[in-house]
Amino acid sequence: MSDLQELYQEVILDHNRHPRNFHRLAGADRIANGDNPLCGDQISLYLKLSGNKLEDVSFEGTGCAISIASASLMTEAIRNKTCDEAKLLLEQFRKLVMGEEVAIANNLGKLAVFAGVSEFPVRVKCATLAWHTLNAALENRIAAPVTTE
Amino acid sequence: MKSYEVGQFATHAVKHRTLDVHKLREDFPILRQHINGKPLVYLDNAATSQKPKIVIERLRRFYAEQNANIHRGLYQLSEIATEAYERARVTVQQFIGAASSKEIIFTRGATEAINLVAQTFGRQRLSAGDEVLVTYLEHHSNIVPWQLLCEEKGAILRAVPINDAGELLLTDYERLLNQRTRMLAITHVSNALGTINPLKFIIELAKRQNIPVLVDGAQGVPHLPVNVSDLACDFYVFSGHKLFGPTGTGVLYGKADLLEGMPPYQGGGDMILSVSFEKTIFNHLPYKFEAGTPNIAGVIGLATAISYIEGIGLEQISAHEQELLTYATGRLGEIKGLRLIGTARDKAAVLSFTLAGIHPHDIGTVLDQEGIAIRAGHHCAQPIMQHFGIPASARASLAFYNTKEEVDALVAGLYKVITLFR
The missing domain is CATH 3.40.640.10 (Type I PLP-dependent aspartate aminotransferase-like (Major domain))
Known part of the structure; x- marks a missing residue:
């Protein structure tokens, strides 16, 4: 069970049970949808920008514990970061879960709990879904329509 | 005395029909394998079946x-x-x-x-x-x-x-x-x-x-x-x-x-x-x-x-699988929070299910650690998933070489899943 405990760390289980920033964001400047067609995972990511800064971040969706916890922890990690800082984080996170650079965990704070994912290659795409969606949202230069509740 | 005779006849009839599954399993080299230190329990036969050595x-x-x-x-x-x-x-x-x-x-x-x-x-x-x-x-x-x-x-x-x-x-x-x-x-x-x-x-x-x-x-x-x-x-x-x-x-x-x-x-x-x-x-x-x-x-x-x-005989195979299906349906039914998807009266030995609050992929990963292979996802049948309002399900699909012991292993594995995620 040790690999399994490594994968499903308490922080991940907690964020899966109680995802943070789990709602639609009124007045979002960017919205992107991420799909894992093979798994049926689906998330929507909302960003509110203030200049180059991510003033607010939220998400909604369905997915496995890894994908939901990853999205939840990501929203916490990138809030109040600049777009460039978020992109750097994205690259570091990718290296972590791909097992390319283990030491990088030291820079990642809470996100380091995803280090165990590299032992489960089929789950890498679960962990990176939210981050791919973030990338799409950051690349999208056209303001997406603002949702109304 | 009459009931005894009936019982004896029934036992005889069942014996005649029953497959010697443990002997048949010896025909499949892959089934002797261990995965993560546990005997392989292969329950993904609807995806592909294993091959006999012949x-x-x-x-x-x-x-x-x-x-x-x-x-x-x-x-x-x-x-x-x-x-x-x-x-x-x-x-x-x-x-x-x-x-x-x-x-x-x-x-x-x-x-x-x-x-x-x-x-x-x-x-x-x-x-x-x-x-x-x-x-x-x-x-x-x-x-x-x-x-x-x-x-x-x-x-x-x-x-x-x-x-x-x-x-x-x-x-x-x-x-x-x-x-x-x-x-x-x-x-x-x-x-x-x-x-x-x-x-x-x-x-x-x-x-x-x-x-x-x-x-x-x-x-x-x-x-x-x-x-x-x-x-x-x-x-x-x-x-x-x-x-x-x-x-x-x-x-x-x-x-x-x-x-x-x-x-x-x-x-x-x-x-x-x-x-x-x-x-x-x-x-x-x-x-x-x-x-x-x-x-x-x-x-x-x-x-x-x-x-x-x-x-082996397809009649015998079908009878054995029906017995397994009945057994597995009963055992899975004992698990609180388990929802069986697909309960047709006329059904092959496929058990599609969800566990409340636990995504099928997480079920699949935990079971894999127990040596149990199931499918988790939409099974290339998304219209069905849409009908039941679920993005995915876990699926155990049985073949004639599967046993009640393997169903028990699946159930034990599912309790481990529940313990981990609750």
């Missing part, structure tokens, strides 16, 4: 002793290979009760067989405004080929809906059949839910309106006795790898008169009688549809697999 050995023997191209060489090896390949066709013909071996076309799998029919027979028959009827129970492989064709032709794809048990709504089916219906493409057994469709009734209704019927038997032949003449379907397709045979093999059965009237699917060697730059004369059935060098070893291995399961 099939593996047949492939080895073909390549080691008999390998040559077929229908070509004037030398002994080629004759041996050709003879074994054509004997495989007869084995398949007899296995599914086809009238003639020329009605058996070898393909790469059920998917290719469906595409073949859609692109030749379907293409000939379909015009703008016509309809092709499928069902909500179809695997994507019996939806997409028809959808592609319908889009190209401006035709309409319709689907027979299901109830919450996962059974086709037959009154809706009857209503959907109409004068524009040019084709019915329907699965024998649902890969995602296990529902066994009442094919005889369904085909009879279609036949009253002269609607041709293709049956996707990928999940039928490994679990049920099948007789295409008795079913009176026009086409029946299945994959070899789900039938304990090699991957890359499949079968299209088609009624000879229909196959005769269909244009070739692919052009190439073996499917021609003569070629000039002005005109090509196509070969007779079944070769017209077998362009290029086929999967010779695979087809011969498939025939070995068929002989193997015929030796």
